[in-house]
Amino acid sequence: MKLTTRLRHYFFTGLATLFPVIVTLYLLLLIFNFADGLLGRFINRYWLRTYGYEIPGLGLVMTVILILGVGILSSHFFGQWMFRRLEGWFGQLPFVRRIYQPVKQLTKFLFEKNERDAAFRRVVLVQYPRMGAYSIAFVTNETTTTVTGTPSTLVTVLIPNPPSPFTGPIIFVPKDDVIPLDISVEEAVRLIVSGGVVAPPLEAAKTPRN
Numbered sequence: 001m002k003l004t005t006r007l008r009h010y011f012f013t014g015l016a017t018l019f020p021v022i023v024t025l026y027l028l029l030l031i032f033n034f035a036d037g038l039l040g041r042f043i044n045r046y047w048l049r050t051y052g053y054e055i056p057g058l059g060l061v062m063t064v065i066l067i068l069g070v071g072i073l074s075s076h077f078f079g080q081w082m083f084r085r086l087e088g089w090f091g092q093l094p095f096v097r098r099i100y101q102p103v104k105q106l107t108k109f110l111f112e113k114n115e116r117d118a119a120f121r122r123v124v125l126v127q128y129p130r131m132g133a134y135s136i137a138f139v140t141n142e143t144t145t146t147v148t149g150t151p152s153t154l155v156t157v158l159i160p161n162p163p164s165p166f167t168g169p170i171i172f173v174p175k176d177d178v179i180p181l182d183i184s185v186e187e188a189v190r191l192i193v194s195g196g197v198v199a200p201p202l203e204a205a206k207t208p209r210n
Contacts, residue, residue, distance in 0.1 A: 087100075087104075120138035120139070120140060120158070120185050121138075121139045121140065121141075122138075122139050122180060122181075122185075123136065123137070123138060123139075123180075123181045123183050123184070123185060123187075123188040124136075124137050124138075124139055124155075124157060124178040124179055124180050124181060125137070125178070125179040125181060125202070126157055126159070126171070126173050126177065126178055126179075127177070128159055128171065134179075135159050136159075136160070136181070136188060136191065136192070137157035137158060137159045137160075137171075137178075138157060138158045138160065138165075138185070138188070139155055139156070139157055139178070140156050140157065140158050140170075141155075141156040142154065142155045142156060142175060143156070148174075152174060152175075153174070153175040154172040154173065154174060154175070155172070155173050155174070155175050155178050156170060156171075156172055157170070157171055157172075157173055157178065158170050159171065160192050162192050162193070162195050162196075163192065163193045163194075163195065164192075165188075165189045165192045165193065179204055180204065180205040181202055181203065181204065181205055182203040182204065182205035182206075183200050183201075183202070183203075187200045
């Protein structure tokens with residue numbers, strides 16, 4: 001192997017090794033600085049600085065404590081009532097409600113397993129948008145109907161449009177025409193959000209997974 005070829009190989013190998021590490025550390029640093037800036041700057045500037053010192057990372061700790069406090073409050077009657085009133089107020093604002101409702105749906109989908117289980121029962125492949133082309137889809141319901149001429153079971157599936165996992169066309173497919181996949185809803189969501197970059201093996205499932 002020529003020296004230039006070997007050096008090029010080593011360079012791209014090193015780049016491929018370092019790139020995800022650097023990006024991960026950079027994102028962690030951004031998250032830390034953002035969370036630390038929420039409360040840390042205020043506390044350090046207007047409280048601790050008067051005593052002649054600052055505490056790096058204090059804002060991050062206070063943000064975590066604040067999130068825990070909101071979680072405890074919203075788990076009880078008064079907190080639930082208060083956040084329902086706040087949600088109702090957001091829903092009346094013309095521009096804010098267009099942002100709040102989709103963000104709320106995405107948050108519930110990501111952080112509440114029961115919400116995912118209720119919305120998406122299992123992951124399947126269907127032939128869409130044409131025969132011979134397959135799309136990943138979420139089964140949301142199934143029903144027995146006679147609209148096809150004879151009693152048959154139709155499966156309701158949502159075909160997601162990346163990067164959103166819960167927006168896209170809804171189609172009705174004969175139950176025998178869907179291919180259950182041996183991947184979880186979480187794995188399918190990662191596949192969709194990443195545009196197919198993060199893709200688990202697509203294996204047919206003998207028993208559908210949730």
